[in-house]
Each structure stands twice: as structure tokens, then as C-alpha cells.
Amino acid sequence: MTVALKQRADSLREDAATGRKFEEENVMRRLEGRLAVVTGAANGIGRASALRFASEGANLAIMDLEADGLEAVAEEARKGGAKVFTKAGDCTKEDFLVDTFKEIYADAGFIDLLMNNVGQSARERASEFYQSNSDVWHFVMDVSLFSTLLASRQVVPSMREAGRGKIVNVASNAGLAGEVGISEYAAAKMGVIGFTRSLARELAPFKVNVNAVCPGVTKTRVIERISDEIVEKIRVSIPLGYFAEPEDIAAVAAFLGSDDARYMTGQSVVVDGGRWMV
Numbered sequence: 001m002t003v004a005l006k007q008r009a010d011s012l013r014e015d016a017a018t019g020r021k022f023e024e025e026n027v028m029r030r031l032e033g034r035l036a037v038v039t040g041a042a043n044g045i046g047r048a049s050a051l052r053f054a055s056e057g058a059n060l061a062i063m064d065l066e067a068d069g070l071e072a073v074a075e076e077a078r079k080g081g082a083k084v085f086t087k088a089g090d091c092t093k094e095d096f097l098v099d100t101f102k103e104i105y106a107d108a109g110f111i112d113l114l115m116n117n118v119g120q121s122a123r124e125r126a127s128e129f130y131q132s133n134s135d136v137w138h139f140v141m142d143v144s145l146f147s148t149l150l151a152s153r154q155v156v157p158s159m160r161e162a163g164r165g166k167i168v169n170v171a172s173n174a175g176l177a178g179e180v181g182i183s184e185y186a187a188a189k190m191g192v193i194g195f196t197r198s199l200a201r202e203l204a205p206f207k208v209n210v211n212a213v214c215p216g217v218t219k220t221r222v223i224e225r226i227s228d229e230i231v232e233k234i235r236v237s238i239p240l241g242y243f244a245e246p247e248d249i250a251a252v253a254a255f256l257g258s259d260d261a262r263y264m265t266g267q268s269v270v271v272d273g274g275r276w277m278v
């Protein structure tokens with residue numbers, strides 16, 4: 001290796017979760033001084049997005065069921081200089097969200113970016129629709145759709161009044177293309193897409209952007225809930241031939257949450273290695 005190449009390799013920063021290396025100087029600072037709220041930020045896509053937002057200069061307010069995981073993310077973000085507020089609790093519960101957002105507003109005054117990331121299928125509980133039941137549907141709707149409505153309701157009045165703000169919802173390519181074994185999840189995520197489009201129309205006169213990111217299968221613990229056989233079947237159906245890292249979704253969320261995406265609203269951006277093409 002030449003000296004120049006060796007120096008470049010030494011300057012690369014390693015992402016603790018993935019072992020991937022990236023050049024620190026290439027990280028943009030599009031969210032400097034802004035406050036980003038991320039639901040479900042202790043793991044996976046929410047974690048990667050919160051850390052990406054912080055690396056772009058944002059302060060964070062992050063929520064999750066898992067207090068320890070949340071603190072670990074906060075600690076990592078603080079190392080880079082971000083101010084971080086954490087609150088452990090259930091984002092499907094209106095009382096929890098109302099109280100938490102009140103605290104955030106009391107401290108920060110304005111939320112620039114809300115990422116509605118909480119969501120989950122119930123693949124491990126039910127497989128095909130004929131075997132599922134209304135307990136499963138209520139769980140999936142609450143966590144994958146209702147939480148998005150609830151959290152959005154907390155920020156829309158102030159974004160409307162301020163005439164600025166960004167909402168990034170996490171949908172899924174299952175919501176667009178459908179997927180065997182998770183029909184209620186696909187219904188909930190299509191609901192997120194419909195909500196994104198309608199809210200975008202309502203808020204466009206106020207210059208508030210509302211968009212969704214639709215991940216394909218991403219290497220989070222979600223993948224552990226899927227059988228090896230199905231995982232391999234999905235993998236070979238991806239034109240790029242491999243699964244997304246959470247950071248691949250976070251990069252698009254950071255773009256949608258920044259002013260670089262100011263002329264986009266109501267869009268559902270598919271990030272799935274080309275599995276779903278329109």
C-alpha cells in the first residue's frame with residue numbers, strides 16, 4: 001500500500017455497529033443546530049438515523065421502549081457534540097407522547113424534524129392471513145400506523161405556525177409491493193404512505209415537508225425473526241443482491257429531513273436494492 005493510501009485508510013472512521021468505514025470529512029452538516037426527534041431510536045434504523053442526524057449537526061430527542069439502548073445511542077451522539085434528550089416509553093400510548101413532547105417543547109421550543117420510525121410486523125406471531133387474528137392486527141396497526149399519527153399530531157401545530165419543519169415517516173416496500181405473511185403490516189404501512197401523502201398536501205401551504213422512506217429488508221434484528229429459507233429467497237430477489245444496512249436507510253432519512261429535500265413532499269422513497277421498481 002502506498003503511503004497516501006495508508007494515510008487515507010487510517011483516517012477512515014469505523015461505524016461501531018457495522019464495522020463499515022467512512023470518511024469523516026465527507027459527512028455533511030445539513031442539520032446544524034436543528035432538533036430531530038426519532039421514535040424507536042435504540043436499535044436498527046432508528047438508531048442509525050439518530051446518529052446520522054447527530055453527525056450532521058442535529059441535537060436529538062429520542063424515545064424507545066428500551067431505556068438502556070436509548071442511553072447507549074445518546075452517549076455515542078454526545079461524543080460528537082450533540083445535545084440529547086432521552087425518554088423511555090411506549091410510542092403507541094397517547095399519554096406518553098403528549099407528556100414527552102411537552103417536555104421537549106419546554107426545553108427546545110421547536111422541533112425541526114420528526115422521524116416516525118417505530119413500527120413492527122408480527123411475522124413471528126402469525127404467518128399467513130388465514131391464521132391471523134384481530135389481536136395481531138391491533139398490535140401491528142398500533143405500532144406501525146397509530147404511533148405515526150400520534151407523534152405527528154404533537155408536532156404539526158407548531159410546524160404549521162412556524163411555516164417550516166420536516167416529517168419523515170418510515171413505511172416499507174411491503175406497503176407498496178405486498179408481501180406474503182405480513183398482510184396486516186403491509187396494510188398499516190400503506191396507511192403510513194396514504195397519511196404521508198395527505199398530510200403533505202395539508203401542510204404544503206405552510207412549507208412543511210412530509211415524506212416517507214420505504215426500506216426493503218434491512219440488516220436489523222428484524223431479519224432474525226425471518227426463517228433462513230425466506231431470507232435467502234428474498235435476497236436472491238434483490239437486484240443488488242444484498243440487504244440494506246440501517247445506515248443506508250438513515251442516509252435517505254437525513255436527506256429527506258434536510259433542506260436538500262425542500263422541493264419534495266408526499267413522496268415515498270424506496271430504498272430496497274432495486275427489488276421494487278416503478
Ligand SMILES: NC(=O)c1ccc[n+]([C@@H]2O[C@H](COP(=O)([O-])OP(=O)(O)OC[C@H]3O[C@@H](n4cnc5c(N)ncnc54)[C@H](O)[C@@H]3O)[C@@H](O)[C@H]2O)c1
Pocket residue numbers: 039040041042043044045046063064065066069089090091092117118119120121143144170171172173214215216217218219220221222223
Ligand atoms: N428491518 C427491515 O427489514 C425493515 C424493512 C422495512 C421497514 N422497516 C421499518 O423500519 C422501522 C424500524 O425497524 P427496525 O428494523 O430498525 O426495527 P428494530 O426492531 O431493530 O428497532 C425498532 C426499535 O423500535 C423500538 N420500539 C418498538 N416498539 C416500540 C414502541 N411501541 N414504543 C417505543 N419504541 C418501540 C424497539 O425497542 C426498537 O429499538 C420500522 O417501522 C419497521 O417497520 C424495517
